[in-house]
Amino acid sequence: MSFSRKFPFAKRAMPVLLAAMLLPSLASAFSPFVVRDIQVNGIQRVDAGTVFSYLPVKVGEQFTEAQASEAIQRLYATGFFSDVKIDTANNVLVVSVQERPTIASVSFNGMKEFDSKAIIKSLGQVGFGQGRVFDRSMLERAEFELKQQYLSKGKYGVEINPIITPLPRNRVGVSFDIFEGDLAKIKQIHIVGNKAFSEGTLLDQMELTDSGMMTWYTGTDKYSREKLEGDVERLRSYYLDRGYLEYSAEPPQVSISPDRQDIFVTFTLHEGEPYKLRSVKLAGDLLGLDDKIQPLVEIKEGETFSAAKTNATVKAITDYLGSLGYAFANVNPNPVLDRDSHEADLTFYVDPGRRVYVRRIQIGGNTRTRDEVIRREMRQQEAAWYDSSNIKSSRDRVDRLGYFNEVDVHTAPVSGSPDQVDVNVDVKEKPTGLINLGVGYGSTDKVILSAGISQDNIFGSGNTLSLQVNTSKTNRAAILSHTDPYWTKDGISKTTSLYYRRTTPYDSRDAYGDYEVTAFGGGLNFGVPISEFDRVFTGISFEHNKLGRLSQQYTPQAYQDFVAEYGEETNSFIFNLGWSKDTRDSAIAPTKGSYTRLSGDVSTMDLQYYMLSAQQQYYLPLGRAYTLAFNGMADYGKTYGGKSFPVIKNVYGGGIGSVRGFEGASLGPRDTLTNDYLGGSRRLVGNVQLYLPFPGASRDRTLRWFLFTDAGQVANTSGGACARGIGGYAEDPCGWKYSAGIGLSWQSPLGPLQLSFGRALNAKEGDDKQAFQFQIGTGF
Missing domain, CATH: 3.10.20.310 (membrane protein fhac)
Known part of the structure; x- marks a missing residue:
């Protein structure tokens, strides 16, 4: 049968x-x-x-x-x-x-948007992959999952064709032929139901935008499901920050044009009414610290409810309790609504939990960097009470080393010990060696060529070794340096350097001077941290200077006088001492904080002079996308041996970095024989700059345009008359110079780029103006 x-x-x-x-x-x-x-x-x-x-x-x-x-x-x-x-x-x-046959291999043809390994892993989660039993239903499911991945990236025109190839021993090879198609872009975003705020105001809060002038660069018009979900939350936060406690929204409606090129997104909102706070209270176990916790409450009675202030209060209280060892403190805000009067009573319920201490700090993921390099940055200590502020500081310090792509610091309870936790520091190392070749161009230095090799974490020790060479129209330099950031256990750093420089000082447009200054030397410098933001530095260097290409007819008179007074070659020891403080939120594109630096150099032997320098920067955020920046610099040099200040140590002003709108290095005295720019022993510079978001790139902090006004003066401290050049060529080269204009700053792939178009506001006869200026590799 x-x-x-x-x-x-x-x-x-x-x-x-x-x-x-x-x-x-x-x-x-x-x-x-x-x-x-x-x-x-x-x-x-x-x-x-x-x-x-x-x-x-x-x-x-x-x-x-x-x-x-x-x-x-x-x-x-x-x-x-x-x-x-x-x-x-x-x-x-x-x-x-x-x-049924088994799947021997899975491959993709035409896939560019994704990494094939990541997609194979994703398909494995739906039961489709190498070694699995081949099943048509699973194939359809895999095809659907693959298409969903593309749709999440805005690739709505994707076409996927699976090809099944029979293989010996009852196996099959599965190949997906993929035509990715063009990226569908957002044509329009529409908001319905908004009454309190305009559609433009709400669109400004979102990451996604419709296609615009700069979206080719920002990519904000590329549809993404994850970004859309983020924008839903941003709108919700915007309303809650303004008291709309009954705010709600329907799921966004997304439609696509028949040609699958344009996407239309519609948000439907239900605003409700804003609520004011009738009372704000603390409840729960406050540990008798009411007087310490109460000032941490940022939101007050009578104010409109703000989710941002409420969350900031929760964080402040949690962080404060965390700094006392309460690692698992919980603060729960509970608003009770009175819908008739549109008022709310807000209560923060505080549960500190159990106080704990750190049993062990465990380092993981460092295959090359030594444990001690990471441990010495830790401010949280083993066998000490848990301190959330110290753990955050530790994480930031490890990240600032620059040796790791990822730094994750988290705590884990110790099994069987409710009053203990372990702190796990997991890092993902990145290559710290760098070979660079660069070509740049500046309106002052013209073509700039640079090359270098450096290793920031040599042999995993945390030390830095580098060799840098660059050349331009006015400067050539080669610098070899080694830095040990922890020369002592207390964090005193030591930097040893050797350098060579050859400089042809700046010529004015009507100058015909011909000469060069060659310097080589070495230095030993130390840095002493005195707080998380403050550092004192000191050191000594030896320098040998030689003037070359000299002639009676073409060498500027100031350099002929220097040779007559000091000789063609000089030797000097230079001692330096300084202090810096940096609280900026970013060294690349700061939006808040300040930077202060004070320093002094004292030279002995052949060149007997001192130079005092100061710089102060301050960044003031104005709303979400605007930053007002202030910068001030001062330099003051003088001799103490009875001779005149050495012209080879003069400072310069004019151009990017000081007073834009005037040609680079053009401020200050002129040579009486050749009209060369001489610079001076005293310099004062002030800048005010308003950073604004670039149209279409408002969320990219590295691309900003700005309005600026500059003021500066370069002169000598000897008290003598200001040299005005041949026959009084320049009317007032040592006077104050003012300018204003507009500019663009961008952290380009080639380095920091700054463009400016400035107008000299008080230029006088003989002043050299330069409206358009740009530089790759410059700061403020």
């Missing part, structure tokens, strides 16, 4: 059901019997024992038609087989199966 049924490839449920329904009628002549033996035919990869485990009968047991039906259903349900047949002959149960 034989019972069998062929099942279609893609759908298994219906054939199994039909087999169960038809089996009794097909087995009308079948009567129960005791199984003498069981045979399995057709298996290749599946073990016979696996088949036996799914059969509802064993040798020596009675086999019935109900069990035959159950056996077929069980074997089909495994997904291993495309066909199952049961035969009986002389009390022997014969099970014949046809195995």
